[in-house]
Amino acid sequence: MFIPFWLILLLGFLFLTGLISAWRLGRSRGKSRWSVSHPNFKLSKNEDERKRIDFVANASHELRTPVSIIKGFAESLLEDFEILSKDQKKDFLIKIQRNSLRLNVLVEDLLSLARLGSKAHGNVRQNLDLSELIQQVVENFQVRAQESGTSFSIDLPDENLKLLGDKESLISVFENLLENALVHADNLTLIRVRARHDKKSRSLVCSVEDNGQGIPPNDLARLFERFYRVDKGRSRKRGGTGLGLSIVREVIEAHKGEVFAQSKLGKGSVFSFRLPKSS
Numbered sequence: 001m002f003i004p005f006w007l008i009l010l011l012g013f014l015f016l017t018g019l020i021s022a023w024r025l026g027r028s029r030g031k032s033r034w035s036v037s038h039p040n041f042k043l044s045k046n047e048d049e050r051k052r053i054d055f056v057a058n059a060s061h062e063l064r065t066p067v068s069i070i071k072g073f074a075e076s077l078l079e080d081f082e083i084l085s086k087d088q089k090k091d092f093l094i095k096i097q098r099n100s101l102r103l104n105v106l107v108e109d110l111l112s113l114a115r116l117g118s119k120a121h122g123n124v125r126q127n128l129d130l131s132e133l134i135q136q137v138v139e140n141f142q143v144r145a146q147e148s149g150t151s152f153s154i155d156l157p158d159e160n161l162k163l164l165g166d167k168e169s170l171i172s173v174f175e176n177l178l179e180n181a182l183v184h185a186d187n188l189t190l191i192r193v194r195a196r197h198d199k200k201s202r203s204l205v206c207s208v209e210d211n212g213q214g215i216p217p218n219d220l221a222r223l224f225e226r227f228y229r230v231d232k233g234r235s236r237k238r239g240g241t242g243l244g245l246s247i248v249r250e251v252i253e254a255h256k257g258e259v260f261a262q263s264k265l266g267k268g269s270v271f272s273f274r275l276p277k278s279s
Contacts, residue, residue, distance in 0.1 A: 062106055062227065062242070063103070063106065063107075066099040066100070066102045066103040066106070067103065069095065069096075069099045070096050070099050070100060070103070073092045073095050073096050074096060076092065077089065077092045077093070077096075106243075109243040109244070109247065110243070112172065112243075112247050113226070113243065113246065113247060113250060116169070116247065116250040116251060116254060125164050125165060125166060126164070126165070126166075126167060127162065127163075127164055128162070128163055128164070128165050128167055128170070129160050129161060129162060130161035130162075130163060130170070130195055130204060130206070131156045131157075131160060131161045131195065133167065133170060133171060133174070134154065134156065134174060134193055134195060134206070135154065135156075136171075137171055137174040137175055137178065138152050138154060138174075138178070138193055140175075141175075141178050141182070144182065145182065145191070148182065148188070149189060150182065150188050150189060150190065150191060151189065151190055151191075152190075152191050152192075152193065153190060153191070153192040153193070154192075154193050154194075155192065155193070155194040155195075156194075156195050157195070157196055157197060159197070161195055161197070161204055162277070163204055163275060163276075163277050165255055165275070166251075166254075166255070169251045169254070169255075170251065170255075172247060172248075172251060173247075173248050173251050173252065173273070174193075174206075174208070176244035176245065176247055176248050177208040177244075177248060177271050178191065178193075178208060179244060180244050180245060180271070181208060181210040181212065181269075184212075184230065185210040185211075185212025185213065185268070185269065186212055186213045187211075187212055187213055188210055188211065188212045189211060190210070190211045191208065191209070191210050192207075192208070192209040192210075193206075193207075193208055193209075194206065194207045194209070195207075198274070201274070202276065202277055203257075203274045203275060203276050203277060204274070204275045204276075204277060205272065205273075205274050206272065206273055206274075206275070207270050207271065207272035207273075208270070208271050208272075209268060209269070209270040209271075210268050210269055210270075211267070211268040212268050212269065213265065213266065213268075214263045214264050214265040214266055214267055214268055214269055215230060215261070215263040215265075215269050216230070216265065217263075220261060220263055223245050223261055224245050224246055224248070224249040224259070224261075225246065226242065226243055226246040227242040227243065227246075228242055229242045245271075248271070248273070252273045252275070255275050255276075256275075256276055257273055257274050257275040257276065258273065258274050259271070259272070259273040259274075260272055260273075
C-alpha cells in the first residue's frame with residue numbers, strides 16, 4: 001500500500017507536537033505541585049438559601065461560646081466574691097476580658113460582612129496607590145511579627161500601582177491576609193508581600209506568601225467559606241473567627257476582581273488576588 005510522502009510528514013509532525021506538549025505538561029507539573037483553590041461565587045437559589053441558613057447557625061454558635069463564658073465567670077464572681085481569693089478574682093476577670101475581646105472581633109467581622117453585602121456598599125471609590133497602602137499595612141504589623149520571630153519581604157514595582165477603589169476595604173484585605181498567616185501558619189519565619197502590573201490583562205496582581213506548614217488540599221477548596229477553619233480547636237484558641245478570608249473574598253468580588261489560594265504541604269501558602277485597574 002502506497003502512503004504519500006506528505007502524509008508521512010504530517011503524521012510525524014503531529015506525533016512530535018504531541019510528545020513536546022506532553023513533555024512540557026509533565027515539566028510544569030514537576031516544577032509546581034501546589035494545589036490551587038478558587039472560591040465559587042455562582043450558587044443556585046437553593047444553595048444560596050442553604051448558605052444563608054448555615055451562616056446564621058454558625059454565627060449563633062460562634063457568638064454563644066464567648067457569651068456563655070463571660071456569663072459564667074461573671075455570675076461566679078458575683079456569687080462567690082467574698083470567698084474568692086485575689087488571684088482567683090483576677091483570673092476570672094482575665095477570662096472575661098479575653099472572651100469579650102474575642103466577641104468584639106467576631107461582631108466587627110460580622111458587621112464588615114453585612115456592610116459588604118449591602119447594596120449601599122461600594123459607592124465610595126477614590127484614586128489609590130496600592131504600593132503606599134501595602135507599606136502602611138505591613139508597617140502596622142512589623143512589631144507583632146518581630147515578636148513571633150517573623151520577618152517581612154515586600155516586592156513592589158518602581159512605578160505606582162494606581163487604581164480606583166475603596167481604601168478601607170482594601171486595607172482590610174491585606175490585614176486579614178497578614179493576620180491569617182501570623183495566626184495559622186505554623187513554623188512561620190517569613191511573609192512575602194508582592195504586587196505587580198499584569199499588562200496582558202490590564203490588572204494589578206497582589207499576593208501574600210508564607211513559608212509555613214501549608215494547607216491540606218481537601219481544606220484548600222473551602223478556605224473562603226464563612227466560618228470554615230482548617231483546625232477548629234487551634235483557630236479558636238488563637239483567636240481566629242473563621243471570617244477573615246471570606247471578607248477578603250467579598251471585598252475583591254466587590255471590586256470586580258478574583259481571589260485564589262495555592263499551597264503545598266511543608267512549603268507554605270500563597271493567597272493572591274487580581275484587581276482590574278478600572279475597579
